[in-house]
Amino acid sequence: MKHYSYEEWLQYVKDEMSDQNREQLETHLYTCDQCLELYLQAMAENETSLPILSNQSSFTDLVMAEVSNMVPDTVRNLNTVSMVPLVPDTQHVEQKASKKKSWYQQAGFHYLLAAAATLLLTFSGAFQSLATYAKSIETPIQVQEKKPSVTEGVINKTFAWMDSLEKKEANKK
Structure with a gap:
């Protein structure tokens, strides 16, 4: 597996590479934790140069509303986040929310x-x-009768033998 350098991830974050290379790096991120760490470091370093969101509290709601409006095939074929507009149509979202x-x-x-x-x-x-x-x-269903253990059988036979001996001795007298 080929790993990408920190400089390549900086170029990716700054959007300074071709679309083909961007796709390669994006697919590589799904399988490589080491490169994901480098990517996150590059993002943290260039955090100040990234655009600031206005109205951060409703951004997630607006993005999710746009995603739910997409056709399922579009969502399946979605490779980058760039297809989702950063500022969704708020009027459309309000109309959908008002439907009962x-x-x-x-x-x-x-x-x-x-x-x-x-x-x-x-x-x-x-x-x-x-x-x-x-x-x-x-x-469990007990179909068979309880069998005596081997020890009980030996004891029973011993007592029976002793009883028969006592009877013989009693008959002799």
């Missing part, structure tokens, strides 16, 4: 639907049958 969602897209409707489904399953006994089924799985 339909009743079935509201969060309250989804909560009511979940509550109704829970009550239906509770009163129909579905949860009870699930609990019974889970309990039956937890406890």
Whole structure:
């Protein structure tokens, strides 16, 4: 893997290289942590030369609104951030915000639907049958009778042998 020098990353940050080289450096950033550190250092050094955002508080909201307006193919083919305009149309964003969602897209409707489904399953006994089924799985079914251990078998045979000896001695007397 070829790593790029700090000077090359400075040229990238200052936009002093060809588009083909820019694309190579951008794709390399996705796979190389070492070069990402160099890129971040170059960005920090040239931070004062970067443009200052006016209205920083709503910048993220405006960018996200523009991204949501993009066609999905455009988003998939998006290689650089340069396709997103820095100053989106605020009038369009305000119009979209003023549109009201339909009743079935509201969060309250989804909560009511979940509550109704829970009550239906509770009163129909579905949860009870699930609990019974889970309990039956937890406890193993004992099909075979309990076999005595080897030690118990030896002890039982010894006692039986001793009892038979006592009977023989009692019959002799």
